Amino acid sequence: MASIRAIATLAITAILATQTSAEETETCGVASYFPTEYTCYNNTSLCPKIYSLSTVPCAGSGGCYSPHSFSCSDGVLRSLPKASSPFTLTAHGVRATYQDKYVKACGGYLAIGANARECTSCPKGQAGVDCASYGRKTVLMPDGAMAVDVPGKQWWYVDPRDGALRYTDAPTLPANGTGVGWNATTTFPPVQDQEFAGQRVSVLENGFFDYESSSHFWFACLRTLTGGVVGTGRTWRIYSSSAANVEWLDCEKIKLVATAVDKKQGAYKYDE
Incomplete structure (x- = not known):
């Protein structure tokens, strides 16, 4: 297993080295830099990119910072507030394949990539439900x-x-329910895995959506879609960076960014 990991690591290193060597440098003042690795500001300041995301200069401090973690005022950095708005997620990685990819919900999983699907539904004709008022984006709450x-x-x-x-499926109506008169006081049976909702994840307003571990990154792992044939219709599912999956070979490190949106951009229901 160790030799396989070593070979895989060398292969990835070789690919990245080839990409870097093929890239032409640009100049920022008197300094040369790779545009995939740095951003030049006012032809005087270079700030590094992290997972393809640009950091920016904090005037008066002499340093660079991530606008997805901090704000800068008069040379002083302040942490972004915790999220209070509904938000969508985008994934960002070192390679172009994982840059600015919108996260979609389908089949109980959140995923990215060309084959990732958005599975939503709305009961047309149901009293009190205006299906036309809903969007089809995957929108989460803090x-x-x-x-x-x-x-x-x-x-x-x-x-x-x-x-x-x-994400969980919608709960079923209680056994004594009739399907009529659902309201805020209706009692539903517990939803499987609901007790884990939002746990161990830190969400900043228009900032990073981080798993609370020492690494703070996520994995995008190639998986066959639910109900699909192995080797076809695969997409990149998102996993936390835990000790159990850190050695998986079919995964790439990514960062997730939350962007505040109107709740109605989301769906009435996301299908399993």
């Missing part, structure tokens, strides 16, 4: 809920079994 109006809610969470970033 408290661990999905931005839905389906009775009983849906929740996003990190699966404690394998670290996958997932």
Whole structure:
């Protein structure tokens, strides 16, 4: 296993080295730099990119900072506030394949990539539900809920079994329910994995969506879509950086960024 990991590491290093050597340098003042690794400001300041995301100069401090973690005022850095708004997620990685990829919900998982699907639904014709007022984006809430109006809610969470970033299905109507008169006082049975909703994740307003570990990054791992044939229709599912999956060979490190949006850009319900 160690030799396989070593070969894989050398292969990835060789690919990245080839990409870097093929890239032409640009100048920032008197300094030369690779545009994929740095951003030049006012032809005087170079700031590094982290997971393809630019850092910016903090005037008066002489340093660079990530606007997804901090704000800068008069040379003083301040942490961004915790998220209070509904938000969408985008993934960012070192390679172009993982840069600025919108995160979508389908089949109980959150994923990115060309084959990632957005699975939403709305009960047309149901009294009190205006399906035309909903969007089709995957919108999350800071408290661990999905931005839905389906009775009983849906929740996003990190699966404690394998670290996958997932969401719950909508709960079913209680056995004595009739399907009529759902309201805030309706009692639903517990949703499986709801107790993990939003746990161990830190979300900043228009900032990083971080897993609370020493690494603070996520993995994008190539997986076959639910119900698909192995080797076809694969997409990049998102996993936390846990000890159990840190040695998986079919994964890439990514960062996730939350962007505040209107809740109605989300769906009435996300399908399993």
